Amino acid sequence: MESIALTQFSHGGGCGCKIAPGLLAEILARAPQGLVPPELLVGTETSDDAAVYRLNDSQALVATTDFFTPIVDDPHDFGRIAAANALSDIYAMGGTPIMALALVGMPIAKLPPEVIGRVLEGGASICREAGIPIAGGHSIDVLEPIYGLVGLGLVHPQRVRRNADARAGDLLVLGKPLGVGILSAALKKGVLDAAGYAEMIRHTTQLNRVGIELAGIGGVHAMTDVTGFGLAGHLLEVCRGSKLSAELRLADLPMIARAVDFARKGIVTGASARNWHAYGDQVRWPADAQEWQRALLSDPQTSGGLLVSCSPDALASVLGAFRAAGFRDAAAIGELGAPTDAGATLGFTAR
Structure with a gap:
């Protein structure tokens, strides 16, 4: 397979390509507030890691998505890093992942299928380590390589650990x-x-x-x-x-x-x-x-x-x-x- 440096296609890599916190706050302040049902235990109010929706007295759904441009040149390592990063949001809420969906954006004219396949293989290897399937996803043709996951998990409602529940003296x-x-x-x-x-x-x-x-x-x-x-x-x-x-x-x-x-x-x-x-x-x-x-x-x-x-x-x-x-x-x-x-x-x- 031809050696291709993935980072040459991206202006920033990994979580370093996130929108800066100040600009993000300005953008979100302009976003309209939607429906907030009582079952939504965690939403956008405190910039938490994932959304949490109560299904019943013993189960809540943890939902998150995370994707970014390459932080390394090796496609398999890129996929592994992106998948581990996405699943981290579920663990941070105290949840157990149950499945994932792949988010794939690739410059099809510049990257051969073998390279793109290695990215997907890397992500799949981390999901296997986490004990979950990649059950679907979505792909588009874009200028910069992008890969990540939609992560879904379960947690008992009483074991949800939000970022806003810290206490003085902790x-x-x-x-x-x-x-x-x-x-x-x-x-x-x-x-x-x-x-x-x-x-x-x-x-x-x-x-x-x-x-x-x-x-x-x-x-x-x-x-x-x-x-x-x-x-x-x-x-x-x-x-x-x-x-x-x-x-x-x-x-x-x-x-x-x-x-x-x-x-x-x-x-x-x-x-x-x-x-x-x-x-x-x-x-x-x-x-x-x-x-x-x-x-x-x-x-x-x-x-x-x-x-x-x-x-x-x-x-x-x-x-x-x-x-x-x-x-x-x-x-x-x-x-x-x-x-x-x-x-x-x-x-x-x-x-």
């Missing part, structure tokens, strides 16, 4: 280290070695299925996954939805070592700066913190880790669940408290 736990977006930027610049690429693929294809177990732990109040808006952006969504503020410890944040090295050298994504421009005024930033640290906090994560808000007495169980599921970098990174005079804000300390 501790925050992050399941995966930060820096995937920076590794993708290094890949595009041709400076990411084979070991760095393997690490990038390991993080982005690791399923967040531990969210199912986490939702069953008493004291776990809220969950979300960290994706295109970076850790700071998605935690601010938790703060706004829960009407709280957060304080994180920079020294405790798990970070990919290679990504830190690249960030120190100024190799970062353009989306990182766009993210910070959208919400930086809501962040209390230490005067002695470094620019590379800020780049990592707003770095768009593709298939990033789960962010869990839990009571202090649940911390050991949460970390134990992450460790048992293979998330060896999971760490407690801060806590939630009452909002400041400025409202729901996010602060950082260097310790």
Whole structure:
């Protein structure tokens, strides 16, 4: 098969091609509000990871969709990353996936069928790992390659974990280290070695299925996954939805070592700066913190880790669940408290 670099066709890759949070908020503010039936347990009100619709007293349907342009050149890896990223939204709600539909947009005149087939094979391999079928989908001919899934899952209504149910005094736990977006930027610049690429693929294809177990732990109040808006952006969504503020410890944040090295050298994504421009005024930033640290906090994560808000007495169980599921970098990174005079804000300390 002819070697084709998929990223040459896209202006941005992975969750880094999401619309910037500030512009997205402006667009959504103009969207008309539709019907909101009482069975709709989670809708658009708090920018949560998926919609949740109650079917009966013991079952609720979790529905989400996610797709993006290539973050890597290898078509099989692209499919795997996109599928893992899409299913993460279901796990972040505490749900169990039951099936998926494929969303495929490809420049048919530029990509041979073999390459497109490898993308689909990659996505299917992740769905097999999750134990679900790809039961259908839709495809179109477009200028840039696009792939993703509609994900459907089930959850008990009482085990839904919204991003807006965090409580003051909760501790925050992050399941995966930060820096995937920076590794993708290094890949595009041709400076990411084979070991760095393997690490990038390991993080982005690791399923967040531990969210199912986490939702069953008493004291776990809220969950979300960290994706295109970076850790700071998605935690601010938790703060706004829960009407709280957060304080994180920079020294405790798990970070990919290679990504830190690249960030120190100024190799970062353009989306990182766009993210910070959208919400930086809501962040209390230490005067002695470094620019590379800020780049990592707003770095768009593709298939990033789960962010869990839990009571202090649940911390050991949460970390134990992450460790048992293979998330060896999971760490407690801060806590939630009452909002400041400025409202729901996010602060950082260097310790």
